[in-house]
Amino acid sequence: MKTLQHFFFYQAVLFFLLVSSTVLGQSNDIEKLDGSKVSVAEIDSRINTLMEAANVQGLNVAILNHHKTVFLKSYGFRNKPQGTRLDTSTIVYGASFSKAVFGYLMMKLVEEKTIDLDKPLYQYLKKPIPAYAYFADLQHDDRWKLITARMCLSHTTGLPNVRWFNPTEVNPAYDSLGVIKIYFKPGSKYAYSGEGFKLLQMVVEEITQKNIDELAQTKIFKPLGMTRTGFIWHDSFGDDNVAVGHLNNGDIDFKKKRTQPVAGGSMVTTIADYAKFIANVMQQEGLSEKMYNQMLSPQVTIHSKTQFPPITTQTTTENDAIHLSYGLGWGLLDCGYGKAFFKEGNGGSWRNYNINFIDKGISIIIMANSENGEKIFQELIETLIGQTCIPWKWQGYTAYNQQK
Template sequence: MRKNLSHMILCLLLALSFVNVNAQEKEVAQIAAKVGAPAIQVVHIKKGKITAVNFGKKKADSSALITENTAFQAASLTKVIAAYTFFKLYDKGLIDLDKPLSEYFTYNRLVNEPQGRLITARMVLTHRTGFLNWEGAVGSAEWYNTPLHVQFVPGTKYKYSGEGFYYLQLAMEKVAGKPFREIVREEVFKPLKMEHSDMQWNEALFIDYAYGHYSADKPRKLAKWSYTNAAYTLYTTALDYSRFVQQALVEGKGLKKKTHLLMISKANEAQKSSGEVNDDDKHVPCALGMRMQINEKGTWLWHTGSNPGFRCFFIVNPATKESLVAFNNSDTGMPAFNELMHLFLEKDQTFWAYKWRNGELD
């Protein structure tokens, strides 16, 4: 029965079979106005039914409206793609979860940081490397040579870090013998049929795209990442990312069963602030590459993303297969995810994914 239901959901996704969403469109429009987002793109999947809403403008001073194929920056949702890619290589025996990454790759930014050589993939995926989120102006020419410093002994505490994911990217490139962008295309985008996604700007592919905004009526300059970073450079759509969530995270497509279970199970605690783990933290432990939400309706997986001008979010319950993916194009848009969970998901549950830190992870 479960396999049949899974197959039906996947077929519906690939066929782009959507339900009538007139009522939801009005409510999503109200949410967009409330949070100051020019556009919201959302896909909700429950019991074989797909609700897709694409509301608003690609750019505030333009009349062009977003569609289901409009590309958004996925920001830190990129990290979940990177985690799944890691486990594809892990299943091939190319890289280990607990062997120090320094045994695969010598990182020039850690030559004067001996403790950095202790860092493993597991520490990266649970944000226990000791790195800051970013050290230096990420993406700049100088950043690639900016020395890294660990803030504590790796593996002993929690501290959210994009630097760790870039280090893991370099190790994966080394063991696979190819650029990370190519690895992701082969291991993720092609097999999961994510035809509107790339790990950096793709002029030929992204004809339909959204601009980021400072606020509802103040567009930002269009950011076209010319490089790949496993922490934040993914461009995609809510529909494509829903394909990833349903196939990779719910079904474990392309992974050994044991590996899939390992990836989506509790791996460690998260911490809202320095010091001891508190009661709120216990509701949002770390899985490998994403967060969990443990509440009245069961155990969920989730992650948020914040790039300049974009806010992104997904949540999924692997047991029921219900998922929600949403993107918007404003710096003020993070509260939309709390509103969207209350709109699309069952009532009478605590949305720790937002409540924990108002949607922010870093």
């Protein structure tokens, strides 16, 4: 009798493994925004062709259908000079994907009533904002009293993106003085600002007496099984499966193992881990409906001609048709496929892009460890999920096969 039970047990296990292999092997076609399908073979072929044409050394891709991950694959090298290949558990640099995760974390803290989106941030602190060394340059501009968490998350603080680079220049040179100032009345318009996220991080860490990595580990990463993700480096990540970046001059970009978290850009992750996070957001898990809707509702309409330089007087109506705007941690647009939210991540040799079409349940995540990575984003996205209304011109996009 036991022998027969064992037989049926092993048959069941074998059947499960066969089914799992088929699912993990991603043999099904992927659904695009217009309802058409693209096969895995077509995806592989197109990606390999684009990578070769644009000299992209490594690329990770995830696609969601019906709010769930249906395609997850890595291509190319985690370290080309060493000949080591990327896989879906390879640690890569998230760059400004960090801001999307931080925005989600903040909404959890708002829901828990740890912080209010509209209470001036200085009212949470023991000292005036300019009394903190990092923001000392603001001592002669009282407009810091106006800044709220909502403004930080929607990029409306008037603070620069990175204090070491002039936010009014297209290709700014590094400035060792790094004077920080407020360029316009907080809350009055959009201008991408990593320093705004830095300010909000400082406030949250003083309120909670925990750094943002501790908060994210507890509230996001561990609950979602994102075991290889952090705003700082964790020894548990190990050193045997970590990507380097590939610069166009041939240099290899080794990301330092951070011990201090930066809300705007220190997160390391894997394509498998980040797909879990995006699936969680798409499925509206972890937040109340009220918090979710607020996070992905327009806080400010964007009229700037380009996203960078962030501080500019040049405006346009070119993106009015797609309702280009910013929510809380995410960019927003609305076109023929309904509402979508997106986030870019750009740090030298690390180029990332994610866009999520809520009504369609379709997302794509691209993470490249190559300076040329983003040059194939438009063609890649249109091949894998279809024609979109992504404002490529506003984002300053240049394709691999066109002159800037």
